[in-house]
Amino acid sequence: MDTGNPRYQLKQIHCRPWTLSGLSLPLIESHYENNYGGAMRRLNAITAQLATLDFAKTPGHVLNGLKREELVALNSTLLHELYFASLGGDGTKPTATIKEALARDFGSYDRWRDEFLAMGYALGGGSGWVLLTYVPRDGRLLNQYAAEHTQAVASGVPILALDMYEHAYHMDFGANARAYAETFVRNIDWKAVEGRYADAIQVAPPRPLVQEEFANVPGVGVEELKAMLDTGQSVQVVDARPRHFVSRTHEIMDGARWRDPERLPDWIGELSKEAPVVVYCAYGFHVGCRTAMALREAGYDARYMTAGHMGWKALGGAVKMA
Secondary structure, eight states, X not given: OOOSSOSSOOOOOXXXXXXXXXXXXXXHHHIIIIIIHHHHHHHHHHHHHHHTOOTTTSOHHHHHHHHHHHHHHHHHHXXXXXXXXXXXXXXXXXXXXXXXXXXXXXXXXXXXXXXXXXXXXXXXXXXXXXXXXXXXXXXXXXXXXXXXXXXXXTTOEEEEEEEOSGGGTHHHHTTOHHHHHHHHHHTBOHHHHXXXXXXXXXXXXXXXXXXXXXXXXXXXXXXXHHHHHHTTOOOEEEEOOOHHHHHHHOEEETTOEEOOGGGHHHHGGGSOTTSOEEEEOSSSSHHHHHHHHHHHHTTOOEEEETTHHHXXXXXXXXXXXX
């Protein structure tokens, strides 16, 4: 392994420090040189030390400590780079695209701003980050904390970062964290944020579960079924778990009726073709899918409930003793 050059390279500051309103040059220079630069130097030192270890002989506590510190230092460099890239614009004028996205996910731009600032105020005198993060799984934005440069949302893509460690503001603002947070927002470069948002929404969500053999059998999520039942929609719910599953748990979804999936011809006539049918098994795999497929072949508007009985319970859906 070549250890002659540091693995991680310092990035040029993204904003132009002399253009920022209310954030002094000495503050930004100190922040970049001492805090960002210090984290980068620490990260490379830790990486170099890890490269020398014989992992088979290294005590666990030594490896654990180094890997924890590596995580903190790495995230510190990444978040500082995003912080500086978040500055340099007219924060009072979000772009139309970003304003629309914030209104969609927070109710309004003002609602987002109020929450973002309140989170910053709450960290005053403490430490941590406030991040605006895009979550590909859900296709939405949220504000989040990231304490100790970690605790980020898994798979989330941060697009805006507010550093609330005292080193980010004490030189200019003393203990007035509130004034600093408001000054930060006034300096947000919304055009740059929009560019990162455009990149973030291209990130694919986690690959969904695909049951190729049942690709043509429509499913319904547990949330959707619960909403249907809560609003009084007419739907026939069939618990098609194998008998031994019901015997083991002695419970059934409230509003469902259990029918043996091995004896479908015996009970199919009980169902009406005038209302949709939702079938579920234990976990949302082959039993529920096959039963729904058979019902569809017989002319019923049948779907299987994804995640099955276990998913219904995980959602907090009502159950009763079977």
